[in-house]
Amino acid sequence: MRKTTASQDFIRGIWEENPVLIQMLGLCPALAVTNSVKNALAMSAATFFVICCSSVLVSSCKRFIPKEVRISAYILVIATFVTLADMLLQAYAPVQHKELGAFIALIVVNCMILGRQEAFSAKNNVYRSLLDAIGTGIGFTIALVMMGGFREILGTGSFLEFSLFGPNFEPWVIMVLPAGGFLTLGFILLAMGFFEQRKKAKAAQTAEASS
Amino acid sequence: MNEETTRKDAGTPETPEVPETKSASTFRLVATLAIAGALAGLLIVMVNQHTKPIIDEYKAEQLRIAVYEVLPGVERYNTYYLVNDSLSLTLPEGAKESEFKRVYVGYDTSNEIRGVAISRGESGFQDVVMVIFGFDPSTGKLTGMKVLDSKETPGLGDKIFKDQVFVDQFFAGPETPLVGVKIGAGKGNPNEIDTITGATISSKVVIDIINHGLEEWGPILEKGVPQESTQ
Numbered sequence: 001m002r003k004t005t006a007s008q009d010f011i012r013g014i015w016e017e018n019p020v021l022i023q024m025l026g027l028c029p030a031l032a033v034t035n036s037v038k039n040a041l042a043m044s045a046a047t048f049f050v051i052c053c054s055s056v057l058v059s060s061c062k063r064f065i066p067k068e069v070r071i072s073a074y075i076l077v078i079a080t081f082v083t084l085a086d087m088l089l090q091a092y093a094p095v096q097h098k099e100l101g102a103f104i105a106l107i108v109v110n111c112m113i114l115g116r117q118e119a120f121s122a123k124n125n126v127y128r129s130l131l132d133a134i135g136t137g138i139g140f141t142i143a144l145v146m147m148g149g150f151r152e153i154l155g156t157g158s159f160l161e162f163s164l165f166g167p168n169f170e171p172w173v174i175m176v177l178p179a180g181g182f183l184t185l186g187f188i189l190l191a192m193g194f195f196e197q198r199k200k201a202k203a204a205q206t207a208e209a210s211s
Numbered sequence: 212m213n214e215e216t217t218r219k220d221a222g223t224p225e226t227p228e229v230p231e232t233k234s235a236s237t238f239r240l241v242a243t244l245a246i247a248g249a250l251a252g253l254l255i256v257m258v259n260q261h262t263k264p265i266i267d268e269y270k271a272e273q274l275r276i277a278v279y280e281v282l283p284g285v286e287r288y289n290t291y292y293l294v295n296d297s298l299s300l301t302l303p304e305g306a307k308e309s310e311f312k313r314v315y316v317g318y319d320t321s322n323e324i325r326g327v328a329i330s331r332g333e334s335g336f337q338d339v340v341m342v343i344f345g346f347d348p349s350t351g352k353l354t355g356m357k358v359l360d361s362k363e364t365p366g367l368g369d370k371i372f373k374d375q376v377f378v379d380q381f382f383a384g385p386e387t388p389l390v391g392v393k394i395g396a397g398k399g400n401p402n403e404i405d406t407i408t409g410a411t412i413s414s415k416v417v418i419d420i421i422n423h424g425l426e427e428w429g430p431i432l433e434k435g436v437p438q439e440s441t442q
Binding site for chain 1: 254
């Protein structure tokens with residue numbers, strides 16, 4: 001296995017291996033609930049809570065979990081925290097809970113979380129696993145808020161429910177509908193691919209020049 | 212013999228991954244999951260005990276707001292429970308509140324009954340749709356409708372509470388029983404409700420809930436609402 005430093009574990013999930021934009025994991029919530037920034041934030045917060053708690057628990061209990069039942073055990077851990085997040089959100093943020101609906105319960109099957117348990121927490125200590133989970137959680141939040149921002153600005157003409165363009169703005173209704181989610185994700189990936197390619201070309205150019 | 216060698220072969224690639232253990236016994240596998248499950252259950256129960264009162268209080272508050280919304284012009288309301296086919300303000304001793312059907316009877320400032328609100332759920336396109344609606348028993352006209360809970364398709368079915376034109380029809384005092392018609396296909400009867408294009412099932416469910424609710428409660432309410440003894 002490749003050895004990494006603590007800071008690398010932390011940074012990796014945020015950008016270099018961003019769960020949504022690079023690894024393409026957890027796309028279901030990323031597409032479904034990002035029609036406003038507020039929903040994106042609530043979803044990110046719930047996911048962040050679940051991934052951090054699960055990673056800590058899985059990495060601290062890893063020696064007690066026989067490998068034959070590890071996936072079931074991870075799912076059990078994740079499902080427990082999702083249920084807790086569901087109840088806490090319903091109690092303290094009922095409006096967001098109603099808006100997110102079934103997608104809170106569906107965090108259980110977010111393969112980004114299960115992926116981190118299997119790929120990282122099951123093999124690393126608690127401290128590194130927590131760093132990795134926080135990094136991944138932040139990466140997920142960045143991706144969701146980015147999508148939520150684009151969709152809310154274009155689809156309802158506001159940001160965090162604060163009206164930006166005044167009453168004469170004609171909203172692009174499609175951006176808050178499911179199709180808008182795919183369009184937004186597509187354009188974000190296009191932009192990222194474009195900059196990535198330009199960076200590579202530049203690096204190749206400088207390497208050529210120096211040689 | 213042959214079988215044994217193949218089994219060994221299939222087993223070998225697994226070993227380098229986790230070198231320290233040989234495969235665990237069935238008992239250990241079951242025990243691990245059982246203990247983990249029990250701990251998970253315990254945790255959930257503990258949190259549930261903490262959050263349930265907060266959630267219930269919020270729901271009660273939402274219901275209170277909804278009752279006043281569907282019964283415009285009402286000053287206060289009483290909850291009547293259906294006990295042995297008649298309306299009662301109090302429950303039989305030792306009975307659980309949640310087991311009884313109920314209506315909310317609204318009064319105006321001069322203590323006259325202005326409307327009755329009924330909440331009711333029926334399965335919609337995805338899941339149960341909960342609706343509260345108010346009507347005036349003296350005229351039989353609806354006074355309002357509000358969707359309390361629905362998981363209808365976002366963008367289509369959720370128009371039953373997001374489409375103001377559709378919702379406003381219920382506040383315009385239509386006569387009952389309601390009839391759902393496609394937009395433009397109505398004959399101008401006072402009991403017609405225009406359904407939402409693309410969400411016919413969801414809009415029909417709302418209409419059905421109201422009609423069934425009236426069928427169920429109509430005969431009971433006709434017997435009259437008992438006087439409040441406390442007032």
